Amino acid sequence: MREITASGQTVEEAVQSALEQLDTTRDQVDISIIDEGKKGILGLFGSKPAIVKAVVLKNQIEETKAFIQEVIKNMNVDVNIKTTVIDNHVTYELNGEKIAKLIGKRGQTLNALQYLVQLVLNKDGKQYYSVTLDAEGYRGRRKETLEALAKKMAEKAVRINKKVSLEPMPAFERKIIHSALQGRNDISTYSDGVEPHRHIVIKP
């Protein structure tokens, strides 16, 4: 971890000097004031400079990106990672060849990776982030598939006038189905079972 002590006429100046020496910005460091300094008489006698200590924070998002890169490299797949941060949500988009290996059957490998990425990202950071790991637009395509499935299963539930259970899915996929069917008043949806077997039930 990089850290530095800097001094200046005022606390503000000391902080500025520290930031310049570390070549970074205010939100990337943790500042602690060691000495507030004294102006002294007429700015001449008994003046003491302000001293601050600046510690560069680990950049959670960048470090996690390096983690993804390393793991995927060890899986013998080459990818480019594009990072997007919106508020507390981080999206890592993976693009490259052999991406199918990273997605797996019904996205199970991608979901496992996403879970591990979320753990690493939030391991000892101050800020909590939620994560989406996407591969070649897989999440978007999956959303369309799930919405089509939701519609089909809703029709089936109405036709046979019985509850229809779907296969187990992770929470964010269930959410897609719940919201896809939210507007309908001929059926209702709820989730049943315990993770990781929690699944949607559509009730006419």
Place this chain on the structure above:
Amino acid sequence: MKALIESIVKPLVDHPEDVHVREKEEDTKVVYHLTVHQNDVGKVIGKNGRIAKAIRTVVYAAKSDSTKRIYLDIM
């Protein structure tokens, strides 16, 4: 494969220096035996084995050419 397991597990634990992977080749399968620091056991297993399951899913997906089955043994 050993490198993959280490690269996944090390960032998850508090004592990365105590992460060890032993490889044992058998007739029909390759067994990777993972050990971590005593205080880190929960971090690689997780609630209801959720983390262990995720690690296994990723590791099993990575096996490519080798026809032998891969087996990840934790602790």
